[in-house]
Amino acid sequence: MVNTEVPKHYNTSPSSFNGTPLLTINREATVDLDSTNSFEGPEKLLEVWFSASPLSLPEASAPEGLRIVPSELWKEMLDLVNCKVLSIIESEDVDAYLLSESSMFVFPHKLILKTCGTTTLLSGLPKILEIAALIAKFPHSIANTVRGTGTAAIPYRLFYSRKNFLFPDRQRGPHRSWRDEVKSLDRLFLGGSAYMIGKMNGEHWYLYLTEPNTMLTPPATPEREQTVKVLHLPEAKLRAKAQAMEVEEGQDETLELLMTDLEPKNAEQFYLDHASAVAEGQYFQQAHKARRDARKQLGSINDLDEVGGLEPFKIDELADNICNNSVDGFSNNSGGYCATGSEDELTFPQELTMEGHALGTVVSDSSGLSAVYPRSRYPDARVDAYLFTPCGFSANGVVPSPDAGGSTHYFTVHVTPEPHCSYASFETNVPASQTGRETADVIQQVVGIFKPGRFSVTLFEAKDAIDEDFNVAKKKGSKFEGIQGYRRVDRIVHDLEGYDLVFKYYERFDWEGGAPRLGEVGF
Numbered sequence: 349m350v351n352t353e354v355p356k357h358y359n360t361s362p363s364s365f366n367g368t369p370l371l372t373i374n375r376e377a378t379v380d381l382d383s384t385n386s387f388e389g390p391e392k393l394l395e396v397w398f399s400a401s402p403l404s405l406p407e408a409s410a411p412e413g414l415r416i417v418p419s420e421l422w423k424e425m426l427d428l429v430n431c432k433v434l435s436i437i438e439s440e441d442v443d444a445y446l447l448s449e450s451s452m453f454v455f456p457h458k459l460i461l462k463t464c465g466t467t468t469l470l471s472g473l474p475k476i477l478e479i480a481a482l483i484a485k486f487p488h489s490i491a492n493t494v495r496g497t498g499t500a501a502i503p504y505r506l507f508y509s510r511k512n513f514l515f516p517d518r519q520r521g522p523h524r525s526w527r528d529e530v531k532s533l534d535r536l537f538l539g540g541s542a543y544m545i546g547k548m549n550g551e552h553w554y555l556y557l558t559e560p561n562t563m564l565t566p567p568a569t570p571e572r573e574q575t576v577k578v579l580h581l582p583e584a585k586l587r588a589k590a591q592a593m594e595v596e597e598g599q600d601e602t603l604e605l606l607m608t609d610l611e612p613k614n615a616e617q618f619y620l621d622h623a624s625a626v627a628e629g630q631y632f633q634q635a636h637k638a639r640r641d642a643r644k645q646l647g648s649i650n651d652l653d654e655v656g657g658l659e660p661f662k663i664d665e666l667a668d669n670i671c672n673n674s675v676d677g678f679s680n681n682s683g684g685y686c687a688t689g690s691e692d693e694l695t696f697p698q699e700l701t702m703e704g705h706a707l708g709t710v711v712s713d714s715s716g717l718s719a720v721y722p723r724s725r726y727p728d729a730r731v732d733a734y735l736f737t738p739c740g741f742s743a744n745g746v747v748p749s750p751d752a753g754g755s756t757h758y759f760t761v762h763v764t765p766e767p768h769c770s771y772a773s774f775e776t777n778v779p780a781s782q783t784g785r786e787t788a789d790v791i792q793q794v795v796g797i798f799k800p801g802r803f804s805v806t807l808f809e810a811k812d813a814i815d816e817d818f819n820v821a822k823k824k825g826s827k828f829e830g831i832q833g834y835r836r837v838d839r840i841v842h843d844l845e846g847y848d849l850v851f852k853y854y855e856r857f858d859w860e861g862g863a864p865r866l867g868e869v870g871f
Contacts (some may be wrong), residue, residue: 387740388518389764389771390511390606391450391462393467396476397505398486398558399457400700402441409485413456415443417483425479429472431463435705437732437746441756444744446732451760451786452742457504462775464762468521470532472506473842477501477536485721491566502564504683506531506540508556511606511804526554538563545840545851551804553606559845573610600810600847605794609861615765617715619739620707627710708733712743716797716825719759720790721747721778739765747778753780772798788828801859803834831838833857 376420399405402413410416422445423433433448445452449467457465459476463469480501481488488501508529513519523533531540537558546552551765563853616622689776712718721729733743748756759776774794791805805828831837831854838853 362453386463386513386764387764387769388513389608389773390463390513391762391773392510392523393508393775394461394469394473395458395507395545396473396480396503397458398480398484400502401502403454405457406487408487410483410589412484413486414454414459414480414484415456415510417454417479419443419445421479421483422514425475425768426452428475429463429469429655430463430467431465434734434742437744439746439748439756441748442746442758444746444758445733446734446742446744450574450742450762453758453760460758462665462762465518465766466518466523466559470522470529473536474500477503486671490838492669500564503537503558503562504787505554505560505562506558507538507808509806510554511551512554514771530556532566536565538565543842545806545849546804546838546853550838551802553804553806553851557844558721582719583676590637600777600808601779602775602777602806602808603790604806605772605779605791605803606806607772607774607795607798607800607803609859610763610771610772611769611801612766612767613801614797614799615763615767615770617734618741618765619762620735621738623707623711623714623735626714627707630710630714643733660774664842676835704734704736707734707735708741708743711735716793719747720774720776720793721759721783725783726750741765745776747776749782751782757782786828788831789829792831795834801855801861802853802855803816803851805852805854809848811846812849828852 360761366514394459400410405413407413413842419433419436424434427445432449433445434446437444437445443454445454447463449465450462451460452462459480461469461472461476477500477775478498479486480486482498488499490499516525516685522528526542526544528541533540533542540558543555544552545555610839617626618627686690709731717733718731723729727750728748730746731743732745735741735742742763744763745759745761746756747758748754757776757778759774759778761772762770764770765772776790778789783790787807795803800806807828834854834856836852836854838851839852842849842851
């Protein structure tokens with residue numbers, strides 16, 4: 349079930365999304381959003397887990413976990429990151445926040461925050477830990493002036509990653525270099541591990557992660573002795589919690605595509621002018637069809653005269669009424685696809701030339717992104733999309749499992765189409781086993797939408813107990829070896845604590861670009 353209740357200071361979008369309930373829209377945040385200048389597309393990605401599973405939350409925590417946190421508090425944290433909330437999808441298992449710079453997903457047991465541009469993502473991490481401690485009631489430690497927060501929840505595990513920046517000199521705060529980011533994280537956590545994956549003088553990817561049962565850096569000066577509370581749980585309950593943790597971790601799988609040098613023709617569809625033209629064509633095509641269908645319902649004038657003596661000039665009026673009452677349009681304010689008067693007098697709704705969410709939905713459908721996880725397979729899936737002015741695109745998808753009792757997953761897409769800094773990303777944790785397709789098929793479909801000159805793929809896949817052999821990880825690395833139209837340049841497989849990581853880098857056969865635009869080199 350999706351909650352469409354509108355919080356304070358929000359109002360509903362005028363858009364009636366095809367197959368999507370009304371969303372919570374922050375109209376103030378969407379004013380003056382402009383993507384005219386060069387933009388740093390590659391995102392910073394943070395995952396903070398406070399439990400291995402929503403079924404294994406600590407005993408003292410709120411039953412809803414992080415989802416008990418009001419959106420207003422998350423907005424305060426995002427102010428530190430320098431981004432705003434555009435809209436929210438609330439589902440049974442996850443709240444999906446579409447941001448002015450990318451996305452945030454809040455599950456009961458974990459938070460995923462992905463931000464692009466010159467956002468200061470790591471500046472919001474202490475606040476996340478504080479909110480998790482004070483509101484969600486996760487186990488926490490006392491004040492630490494180094495961490496910069498009075499109270500900090502103790503994560504179960506943390507992941508931070510990003511591609512090499514294109515414009516590192518424009519970054520702010522702790523993001524001016526990978527070295528600074530690692531220092532910032534090491535001040536918070538003990539025993540974290542930092543990696544650079546890929547060629548130092550080529551496309552590469554950075555990763556920082558902690559081991560299960562992460563430890564915070566100790567307080568600078570303990571203020572008082574802490575009483576350790578020991579919970580004695582029934583053996584059956586302990587077994588159930590352990591099984592829940594194994595199921596969640598065993599099914600955790602995240603696929604990320606990071607694409608640069610998009611084919612200009614494919615990138616055009618993420619411009620406002622192009623999307624408005626597509627929307628206008630769809631609008632009039634469906635409006636005319638709806639009117640024709642309405643006229644067929646009324647029958648011929650002769651038939652109407654025989655049954656009721658209906659005056660001929662009433663035909664158009666009745667056709668309009670039938671049409672308007674039976675067809676949903678892009679906008680609740682447009683009166684559907686129909687308008688009064690003759691077909692030549694149909695008026696194109698103004699909001700379809702400028703309304704970011706309405707045009708975002710048009711682009712999501714016309715580009716083929718909404719077909720990656722089709723409604724035929726995932727009838728309860730919801731997509732929230734936004735098209736920026738004059739170009740740029742973001743979308744969140746919430747994808748409940750089609751199987752009864754299954755988990756809800758997500759996907760997120762972000763596009764910077766300008767030729768001098770073109771970039772697109774696609775990320776999902778929908779398990780390949782659930783889609784009925786190979787990972788390579790999903791990659792092929794997404795790459796076909798953007799046709800990048802080059803792209804990197806990362807696949808994080810949790811290891812089962814039987815997968816501890818490194819040879820199993822190597823076999824997983826061959827899953828998506830061949831992508832049609834591309835040659836693989838690099839492949840790296842990492843055997844990490846609890847996870848296998850596969851990194852691959854591809855270049856299009858007919859791409860005539862030059863050396864990678866590194867932006868930054870080395871540690």
